[in-house]
Amino acid sequence: IESGCKVEAGEVIFSTRRKIEGVDSRSLEDAVYAFGFGQQCSYVKPFGEGHINETYAVYMPGADGKDTPLYVLQRININVFKNPDQVMANIFGVTEYLRSMIREEGGDLDREALSYIKTKSGESYFEDADGQPWRCLHYVPDSVCYQMVERPEQFYQSALSFGHFLKQLGDYPAESLYETIPKFHDTVKRFRDFKDALRKDVKNRARLCREEIEFVLAREDDCGVLMKQLEEGILPLRVTHNDTKLNNILFDKNTGEGLCIIDLDTIMPGLAANDFGDSIRFGASTAEEDEKDLNKVHFDIELYRIYVKGYLEMAKDVLTPAENASLPWGARLMTLECGMRFLADFLQGDVYFKTTYPEHNLVRARTQFRLVKEMEEQFDQMQEIVETF
Numbered sequence: 001i002e003s004g005c006k007v008e009a010g011e012v013i014f015s016t017r018r019k020i021e022g023v024d025s026r027s028l029e030d031a032v033y034a035f036g037f038g039q040q041c042s043y044v045k046p047f048g049e050g051h052i053n054e055t056y057a058v059y060m061p062g063a064d065g066k067d068t069p070l071y072v073l074q075r076i077n078i079n080v081f082k083n084p085d086q087v088m089a090n091i092f093g094v095t096e097y098l099r100s101m102i103r104e105e106g107g108d109l110d111r112e113a114l115s116y117i118k119t120k121s122g123e124s125y126f127e128d129a130d131g132q133p134w135r136c137l138h139y140v141p142d143s144v145c146y147q148m149v150e151r152p153e154q155f156y157q158s159a160l161s162f163g164h165f166l167k168q169l170g171d172y173p174a175e176s177l178y179e180t181i182p183k184f185h186d187t188v189k190r191f192r193d194f195k196d197a198l199r200k201d202v203k204n205r206a207r208l209c210r211e212e213i214e215f216v217l218a219r220e221d222d223c224g225v226l227m228k229q230l231e232e233g234i235l236p237l238r239v240t241h242n243d244t245k246l247n248n249i250l251f252d253k254n255t256g257e258g259l260c261i262i263d264l265d266t267i268m269p270g271l272a273a274n275d276f277g278d279s280i281r282f283g284a285s286t287a288e289e290d291e292k293d294l295n296k297v298h299f300d301i302e303l304y305r306i307y308v309k310g311y312l313e314m315a316k317d318v319l320t321p322a323e324n325a326s327l328p329w330g331a332r333l334m335t336l337e338c339g340m341r342f343l344a345d346f347l348q349g350d351v352y353f354k355t356t357y358p359e360h361n362l363v364r365a366r367t368q369f370r371l372v373k374e375m376e377e378q379f380d381q382m383q384e385i386v387e388t389f
């Protein structure tokens with residue numbers, strides 16, 4: 001199935017009962033069989049809002065005979081993740097470890113960590129006829145996912161969850177993790193990549209975003225702030241998630257509590273400040289990442305305060321004083337970095353992030369820069385808030 005196919009979210013894309021017109025779902029069907037669902041499967045629907053992988057929910061008849069989503073199938077984007085074996089080795093290692101922690105804590109093994117399954121022949125993923133990797137995991141029942149904070153309590157819950165995650169993986173053998181995307185949050189390298197994309201300007205789009213380009217170029221020195229502290233040994237490397245946005249966590253549909261962290265492709269050694277910061281980037285905004293009307297986009301310092309509270313309640317005793325102090329910079333830099341990545345992708349012709357219209361990446365970059373600007377204006381207050389908890 002090619003991205004851009006004509007199936008809307010929520011529509012059936014493959015069914016064992018009828019042919020879906022106009023859709024080539026051969027690879028998806030092969031994957032359904034490779035993981036052993038075959039005729040048991042009722043149908044498959046596109047699922048989720050990720051920018052990188054293709055995600056589908058697999059429906060099967062439940063105990064009551066009603067079709068229920070029981071599995072999630074994902075086609076891994078190999079332009080982004082060049083080595084699916086390593087991605088899956090990390091994921092199986094980490095999820096198994098998380099389950100052992102949940103067992104110790106007396107938690108719910110079925111819902112608090114993802115559980116991946118292997119193909120019928122015992123592989124960690126299925127390679128389709130085009131060489132694309134597919135993986136499969138259990139659907140987490142009674143869970144919901146949010147694209148934006150609807151109630152502050154949700155953001156607080158997500159802070160507890162990500163703080164808890166950092167703690168749970170505190171003793172995970174970091175050296176056993178593969179670097180699935182090298183230098184993923186090396187903001188200095190991201191700045192260089194941006195300048196490279198600008199220099200090449202392959203689509204002749206730089207003329208469309210002069211102001212945004214200047215915004216980035218004026219912040220070259222900022223890019224090095226946390227990388228320098230890492231090099232000097234002031235900040236430690238930890239096992240981090242590296243993609244901690246609100247829609248990478250599932251909430252319990254009934255209690256509203258944070259339930260399970262998802263999207264584990266980028267678990268790698270990294271900085272706690274970056275995980276903290278990426279959550280703030282996405283969740284402490286008053287608008288979605290691709291809001292076109294910038295008047296709606298603001299950094300909400302009250303949401304920031306709530307996240308700091310929850311995160312530190314969970315993680316304060318594991319973070320060093322220097323890490324604590326680095327959190328506000330994490331927010332600024334993850335937001336700047338993400339904006340730079342969107343803008344670089346715009347300049348390169350939208351080769352990395354999924355887009356649905358030509359200026360999509362530029363629109364995304366603009367929201368990020370608006371947030372950065374407001375964070376810069378309120379930076380003293382951001383630092384004070386961290387100090388009070």
Ligand code: GN1
Binds near residue numbers: 049052080245248338
């Ligand atoms: C991507 O796949 P998704 O949507 O969870 C990206 C993140 C960006 C994010 C921006 C592997 O995450 O780094 O912060 O989009 N993931 C990768 O929304 O590049």
Ligand code: MG
Binds near residue numbers: 049050051247
């Ligand atoms: Mg995601």
